[in-house]
Amino acid sequence: MSSKTYKVVTNNPLVKESLGESTELYYFEDDTHRDILERVRDFVHQGYRILTHPLAGSVKPWETPYRSVMITAEGEDKIDIFSLEIIEQAIYALEKLKARPVVWSEKVLVDFQLIDLSLIQSALPSAEAQGRQ
Amino acid sequence: MKLELGYIDIKGIRFDDYNAIEDGVLVINPEELVKPVLEDELIKSAHFEIAEPGESIRITPVKDVIEPRVKVEGPGAIFPGMIAKVDTVGSGRTHVMRGMAVVTAGPIVGFQEGIIDMTGPGADYTPFSQLHNLVLAMEMEDSGASAHEYEKAARMAGLATAARVGELARELVPDEIEVFETPTIAQSYSDELKDLPRVAYVMMLQSQGLLHDTYCYGVDAKRTLTTMISATEVMDGAIVSGNCVSACDKNTTYHHLNNPVIQDLFKQHGKTLNYVGTIITNENVYLADKLRSSDWTAKLADFLSLDAAIVSQEGFGNPDTDLILNCKKLEAKGIKTVIITDEYAGQDGKSQSLADADVAADAVVTGGNANETIVLPPMDHVIGTLNYVDKIAGGHDGSLRPDGSIEAELQVITGSTNEMGFNRLSAR
Numbered sequence: 001m002s003s004k005t006y007k008v009v010t011n012n013p014l015v016k017e018s019l020g021e022s023t024e025l026y027y028f029e030d031d032t033h034r035d036i037l038e039r040v041r042d043f044v045h046q047g048y049r050i051l052t053h054p055l056a057g058s059v060k061p062w063e064t065p066y067r068s069v070m071i072t073a074e075g076e077d078k079i080d081i082f083s084l085e086i087i088e089q090a091i092y093a094l095e096k097l098k099a100r101p102v103v104w105s106e107k108v109l110v111d112f113q114l115i116d117l118s119l120i121q122s123a124l125p126s127a128e129a130q131g132r133q
Numbered sequence: 134m135k136l137e138l139g140y141i142d143i144k145g146i147r148f149d150d151y152n153a154i155e156d157g158v159l160v161i162n163p164e165e166l167v168k169p170v171l172e173d174e175l176i177k178s179a180h181f182e183i184a185e186p187g188e189s190i191r192i193t194p195v196k197d198v199i200e201p202r203v204k205v206e207g208p209g210a211i212f213p214g215m216i217a218k219v220d221t222v223g224s225g226r227t228h229v230m231r232g233m234a235v236v237t238a239g240p241i242v243g244f245q246e247g248i249i250d251m252t253g254p255g256a257d258y259t260p261f262s263q264l265h266n267l268v269l270a271m272e273m274e275d276s277g278a279s280a281h282e283y284e285k286a287a288r289m290a291g292l293a294t295a296a297r298v299g300e301l302a303r304e305l306v307p308d309e310i311e312v313f314e315t316p317t318i319a320q321s322y323s324d325e326l327k328d329l330p331r332v333a334y335v336m337m338l339q340s341q342g343l344l345h346d347t348y349c350y351g352v353d354a355k356r357t358l359t360t361m362i363s364a365t366e367v368m369d370g371a372i373v374s375g376n377c378v379s380a381c382d383k384n385t386t387y388h389h390l391n392n393p394v395i396q397d398l399f400k401q402h403g404k405t406l407n408y409v410g411t412i413i414t415n416e417n418v419y420l421a422d423k424l425r426s427s428d429w430t431a432k433l434a435d436f437l438s439l440d441a442a443i444v445s446q447e448g449f450g451n452p453d454t455d456l457i458l459n460c461k462k463l464e465a466k467g468i469k470t471v472i473i474t475d476e477y478a479g480q481d482g483k484s485q486s487l488a489d490a491d492v493a494a495d496a497v498v499t500g501g502n503a504n505e506t507i508v509l510p511p512m513d514h515v516i517g518t519l520n521y522v523d524k525i526a527g528g529h530d531g532s533l534r535p536d537g538s539i540e541a542e543l544q545v546i547t548g549s550t551n552e553m554g555f556n557r558l559s560a561r
Contacts, residue, residue: 056451058339111242115342119345
């Protein structure tokens with residue numbers, strides 16, 4: 001039985017629906033975008049490495065409520081500095097720009113879910129090809 | 134490779150019941166030109182409108198901007214791998230309808246982006262306000278097809294329309310001809326060139342998924358290793374945009390065709406520098422891909438024995454990581470590197486501009502701060518729809534004011550902070 005070498009941290013219900021069977025998820029339905037980034041940072045502190053960039057896509061993190069980030073399936077004994085720098089930069093990017101809130105319609109929320117799903121799907125061929133992460 | 138570009142200067146566009154170019158005026162039969170577009174079942178409705186510089190017209194949401202061209206001599210045809218077959222382009226002669234563009238507009242998803250104002254303060258921030266624009270406004274069928282399919286339909290409609298319009302220039306005598314020649318490695322060591330600094334252009338292509346893709350000869354840039362291309366191939370449409378998120382810093386197909394770094398490197402080639410080649414690389418979401426691609430950028434640069442490199446990027450956020458990786462690794466090879474980027478430095482301009490940084494990135498050209506706010510006055514006519522302006526990247530609730538004016542960040546304007554350095558606004 002093959003076990004995946006990666007997992008996806010996400011708050012995106014469309015990711016859960018589309019990838020839940022084939023991919024191991026850490027799904028947090030009620031998390032905000034910021035919450036997800038902080039959870040990823042927590043994982044990094046526990047020795048997990050980040051496999052996809054937390055600022056994937058050009059939709060701004062303060063606009064889309066959804067974020068999926070791929071991490072290693074297992075934590076290691078040491079903290080990966082590259083992962084730490086990337087997640088800190090991502091949280092900073094979200095914090096530094098105090099955008100005014102937008103209330104999105106249901107249709108637009110679905111579109112954001114779709115974009116986020118597409119972004120994480122774009123990483124799957126590489127993740128699968130790589131084998132050992 | 135040697136390519137001649139023959140420019141046919143377009144001074145205006147008008148509609149009539151035939152198609153031609155007469156004394157620099159493009160005459161279009163809009164009913165005839167729209168027919169092949171409507172053959173795609175996914176497109177519910179489509180029509181053409183004209184937007185001239187100085188007119189009180191707002192085009193939104195903008196998907197792509199494409200310059201009509203046609204290959205008149207040499208192998209292949211415009212937009213290889215997309216509209217034309219995959220034969221290698223970049224040599225012979227190509228006619229360019231200079232001064233105009235085909236602009237595709239219309240919703241693909243519910244959040245939209247891209248405004249082009251043809252007059253007013255917004256016009257200063259987009260190069261497309263200076264062009265005679267033939268706008269193809271489309272609406273997609275609500276048929277349950279995927280957003281991927283809608284995006285592809287809109288993209289192909291735009292490219293095919295630009296190619297059809299370009300055909301009208303095939304038999305004309307150009308107003309001006311410019312010759313571009315890219316050297317082989319052996320030629321780059323000729324007596325005329327060997328004492329000049331060896332410089333290459335590293336072009337980063339957005340490659341992340343739906344609405345975030347770029348194609349090279351029809352190949353999705355996500356699936357390429359870093360590679361090389363002749364600058365003249367780019368002039369024949371080898372690279373096209375499937376990217377329509379982040380209006381300010383996505384590279385339209387027009388930007389690719391008229392790449393300003395390529396243009397300026399050619400101007401200096403043989404004089405102050407030796408433009409030895411063009412490297413294309415991608416901006417994938419998967420971090421190991423970023424590491425691999427930037428390793429290959431540095432490897433190819435080393436193989437070319439470069440003294441210096443210019444790196445341009447595309448998009449917001451994670452591409453900054455690719456940009457800094459490319460820069461660091463080039464500098465580590467002793468290759469002096471200049472990067473071109475835009476900034477998200479906050480509305481007061483005081484925050485760190487990029488999502489990544491390194492001491493090696495000490496030579497930076499900025500396309501501007503995308504968070505700068507602007508008020509765009511109402512226009513007399515909107516091509517497309519304003520329904521989406523509150524949903525436009527850089528907008529917010531209340532962005533669209535009752536009088537039709539828009540308060541938003543520069544992000545909303547197509548091409549406003551372009552990261553190839555296309556624009557000419559500067560600051561002291």
